Amino acid sequence: MSTIISLSVLGVLILAEGLLGKKAWHLPTILIGLLVSLALTLSGWNLNLHYYNEMMIVDNSSVAFSSILIFTTFLIFMFAGHYYRGVQRPLDDIYAILIFALVGSVMMTSFGNLIMLFLGIETLSIALYVLAGSHKEAITSNEATLKYFLMGSFLSGFLLFGIALLYGASGSLNMDEISAYTVREAAHLSPMFKAGLFLLIIGLAFKIAIVPFHFWAPDVYEGTPTLLTAFMATVVKVASIVALFRLFSHCFPAIRETWETTLWILAVLTILVGNLTGLYQPNLKRMLAYSSISHSGYMMLAVLAFSARSADALLLYAAAYSVATVTAFGILILVRGAKGNDLFTSFEGLGRKNPVEAVCLTIALLSLTGIPPLAGFMAKYYLFATALEKGYLWLVILAVLGSAISVGYYFKPIISMYLKEGEGIKLEAGFAYKTHIVFLTVLTILLGLLPAFLINLL
Amino acid sequence: MQFIPISYYLIFCSVLFCIGVIGVLIKRNALLILMSVELMINSINLLLAAFSTYLNDPAGQIFVFFIMVVAAAEVAIGLAIIVVIYRTTHSIDIDVLNKLKW
Amino acid sequence: MFTKYIFFFLSTVALYSAIMVLLSRKPIHSVLYLTLTFFAIAGHYILLNAQFLAVVHVIVYAGAIMVLFLFTVMLLNLNKEEVSPKPVWIKIVAIIAGCLLMIVLIGIFRGYDIAIEKDPALTQIGLVKNLGQVLYKQYLLPFELASILFLTAMVGAVLLGKKEQI
Numbered sequence: 150m151s152t153i154i155s156l157s158v159l160g161v162l163i164l165a166e167g168l169l170g171k172k173a174w175h176l177p178t179i180l181i182g183l184l185v186s187l188a189l190t191l192s193g194w195n196l197n198l199h200y201y202n203e204m205m206i207v208d209n210s211s212v213a214f215s216s217i218l219i220f221t222t223f224l225i226f227m228f229a230g231h232y233y234r235g236v237q238r239p240l241d242d243i244y245a246i247l248i249f250a251l252v253g254s255v256m257m258t259s260f261g262n263l264i265m266l267f268l269g270i271e272t273l274s275i276a277l278y279v280l281a282g283s284h285k286e287a288i289t290s291n292e293a294t295l296k297y298f299l300m301g302s303f304l305s306g307f308l309l310f311g312i313a314l315l316y317g318a319s320g321s322l323n324m325d326e327i328s329a330y331t332v333r334e335a336a337h338l339s340p341m342f343k344a345g346l347f348l349l350i351i352g353l354a355f356k357i358a359i360v361p362f363h364f365w366a367p368d369v370y371e372g373t374p375t376l377l378t379a380f381m382a383t384v385v386k387v388a389s390i391v392a393l394f395r396l397f398s399h400c401f402p403a404i405r406e407t408w409e410t411t412l413w414i415l416a417v418l419t420i421l422v423g424n425l426t427g428l429y430q431p432n433l434k435r436m437l438a439y440s441s442i443s444h445s446g447y448m449m450l451a452v453l454a455f456s457a458r459s460a461d462a463l464l465l466y467a468a469a470y471s472v473a474t475v476t477a478f479g480i481l482i483l484v485r486g487a488k489g490n491d492l493f494t495s496f497e498g499l500g501r502k503n504p505v506e507a508v509c510l511t512i513a514l515l516s517l518t519g520i521p522p523l524a525g526f527m528a529k530y531y532l533f534a535t536a537l538e539k540g541y542l543w544l545v546i547l548a549v550l551g552s553a554i555s556v557g558y559y560f561k562p563i564i565s566m567y568l569k570e571g572e573g574i575k576l577e578a579g580f581a582y583k584t585h586i587v588f589l590t591v592l593t594i595l596l597g598l599l600p601a602f603l604i605n606l607l
Numbered sequence: 608m609q610f611i612p613i614s615y616y617l618i619f620c621s622v623l624f625c626i627g628v629i630g631v632l633i634k635r636n637a638l639l640i641l642m643s644v645e646l647m648i649n650s651i652n653l654l655l656a657a658f659s660t661y662l663n664d665p666a667g668q669i670f671v672f673f674i675m676v677v678a679a680a681e682v683a684i685g686l687a688i689i690v691v692i693y694r695t696t697h698s699i700d701i702d703v704l705n706k707l708k709w
Numbered sequence: 710m711f712t713k714y715i716f717f718f719l720s721t722v723a724l725y726s727a728i729m730v731l732l733s734r735k736p737i738h739s740v741l742y743l744t745l746t747f748f749a750i751a752g753h754y755i756l757l758n759a760q761f762l763a764v765v766h767v768i769v770y771a772g773a774i775m776v777l778f779l780f781t782v783m784l785l786n787l788n789k790e791e792v793s794p795k796p797v798w799i800k801i802v803a804i805i806a807g808c809l810l811m812i813v814l815i816g817i818f819r820g821y822d823i824a825i826e827k828d829p830a831l832t833q834i835g836l837v838k839n840l841g842q843v844l845y846k847q848y849l850l851p852f853e854l855a856s857i858l859f860l861t862a863m864v865g866a867v868l869l870g871k872k873e874q875i
Contacts, residue, residue, distance in 0.1 A: 157857055164864065201850040242868045249861040256854065264670055264851045271677045272858045278684055279865030282691060285873070291692050292704040298688050299640050299701070302681055303631050306647035309674065310624060313651050317617075317658040322666050340817045611716050611756075613823050619720045621814035625807045626727045632803030635795055638736055638778070638787060642743050645774065646727055649750050652766070656835075660757045661823045665834045665843045671762055672844070675769045676855050680862035682774050686781045687869040693785050 167241025211259035250276035254388030293372025308352025314345025370438035379478035419446030420551035469524035476513035497571025524596035616657035623650035723749035759835035
């Protein structure tokens with residue numbers, strides 16, 4: 150609760166600073182504010198508070214996932230100063246909307262009622278429609294926002310229809326009561342409840358970008374300004390997966406066989422299609438879009454193999470994925486700034502001219518592939534182990550196969566950087582920017598070496 | 608006295624919902640797509656209100672209220688996006704925008 | 710019996726005008742037919758004795774949203790026919806898909822019924838007083854958080870709508 154209040158106040162504060170014209174104050178305020186709300190979030194650890202008739206339930210898992218979301222946003226804001234350095238227009242509106250989007254995603258990790266889930270998703274979505282189109286002069290940005298908006302509001306309709314049917318069948322919007330209903334009626338579930346469940350899965354699958362509802366993701370990611378794409382690929386993705394996880398682990402564990410096959414098929418499709426299509430992408434940004442799609446497939450494993458340990462595994466996975474993806478986007482911002490595009494040819498010769506950046510990008514991509522001893526490997530290991538415990542042998546085999554395919558595209562930029570001769574360009578990263586990237590890389594390595602830090606928390 | 612069975616509302620709302628879905632799929636004009644989405648949202652609202660009345664539980668009607676709030680915000684954003692698109696391309700045909708491949 | 714006739718009348722009006730939204734050649738006619746659909750649905754709310762929703766629905770949809778749509782149509786001078794409609798096969802596929810969805814949904818709902826003791830038109834929960842009690846007690850938190858959503862939408866609409874002075 151204090152998280153939501155502090156973040157909302159932070160957003161309003163940024164708008165007020167914009168009104169006063171204090172542009173230089175924005176970033177310091179945001180960074181301090183995010184740290185304060187991170188501290189406030191962590192202070193809710195082990196308290197297990199229920200707010201306002203079960204509207205919000207702040208248990209340990211929601212504290213942990215909210216902290217990851219806030220921390221990732223903090224990491225992304227560290228790049229903002231560099232990304233927007235030559236921009237004359239006031240930035241208070243973009244920053245404030247980013248913070249409000251974060252509020253929406255925090256709501257999605259701690260809802261106790263389907264109304265709160267819906268409001269969280271919509272706050273996040275509306276903020277993202279605006280952010281995707283925030284570069285108004287670029288036609289690609291316009292196109293991204295229109296596609297995202299039309300598809301998003303269309304699929305929101307399915308989500309709502311699903312919630313309406315669940316309400317009609319169970320007579321309540323409260324998660325505990327729906328859960329009680331499924332336990333009571335597990336043997337003879339009404340077809341209306343099943344239909345509602347499937348429509349709900351469709352709606353959420355769109356927000357997460359799960360195959361076959363993923364087709365918007367590469368276009369929207371490519372058209373959106375890069376800094377905001379980093380936000381979409383990490384915070385939004387993790388928040389939506391966590392919402393799915395929370396919903397299924399709280400409400401529907403009693404009727405497992407109803408949804409198990411559907412989610413199984415969706416997870417396999419996501420992993421295979423995401424990785425195979427990733428092989429054919431011409432540039433790093435689209436490649437990262439497909440990488441994020443396939444990673445959401447891996448994270449679906451945690452939803453399928455629900456147990457106390459799968460929450461731990463999802464937490465580690467979300468942290469590892471977010472940190473590595475933010476690093477990759479940090480380098481992507483530099484290359485796009487210097488070259489104007491992010492084709493794989495632009496990375497040629499980077500290894501010699503900018504050794505630090507090249508090493509950091511390499512480590513981030515290796516972590517995303519899942520090479521030991523990096524964070525991505527440990528996360529995948531724990532995730533697959535929990536899935537195996539529940540007996541999903543084929544799913545794990547297909548997921549490992551997917552990771553093997555992903556080597557094909559994650560190594561493309563690495564090969565360009567080190568093995569191809571190119572004229573090479575000097576990336577204009579300031580000292581602070583470089584330090585931040587190195588810090589992120591160290592974090593990736595540390596998470597890989599000491600996963601126990603996150604793995605036995607929940 | 609005979610009451611209207613709830614299944615009448617269910618069938619009416621699903622027909623209206625599907626008209627909205629078909630509209631989204633066949634139209635190229637962004638404005639008309641947005642209108643079709645509004646049709647879908649309206650059918651859901653009526654469905655929730657009907658459930659709420661028949662179950663004698665206010666939660667459904669409260670939810671309709673929130674959906675209206677969100678729909679209003681969404682339309683405001685959507686029309687702002689359409690105006691921006693029109694400024695750069697002088698068209699709101701979704702097929703004119705094909706810089707990014709699907 | 711009388712309420713049944715009203716129900717069928719309102720449903721026919723709503724479905725007819727919903728179909729006309731899609732069939733009209735000019736966007737402005739679509740907007741007007743959409744308004745008619747909204748009024749028919751407001752009638753349905755009154756039939757369900759959801760008075761608060763009926764009033765809010767008319768204010769929000771017929772009042773605010775329709776005015777926004779009309780304003781955009783007029784502002785951008787969009788009142789032209791579609792120049793190149795989608796190919797026929799896409800339309801046929803879309804209509805078949807929509808009809809399939811409809812058949813599935815109707816198949817699910819056909820046998821469904823909620824046993825009610827008293828006339829739904831006499832339930833009191835849809836009155837402003839009762840809904841207000843629930844909204845400001847049980848649902849206070851989502852009500853407050855909706856303001857964040859509105860603030861986001863407001864800032865966003867200004868961000869997108871205003872012209873840059875460079």
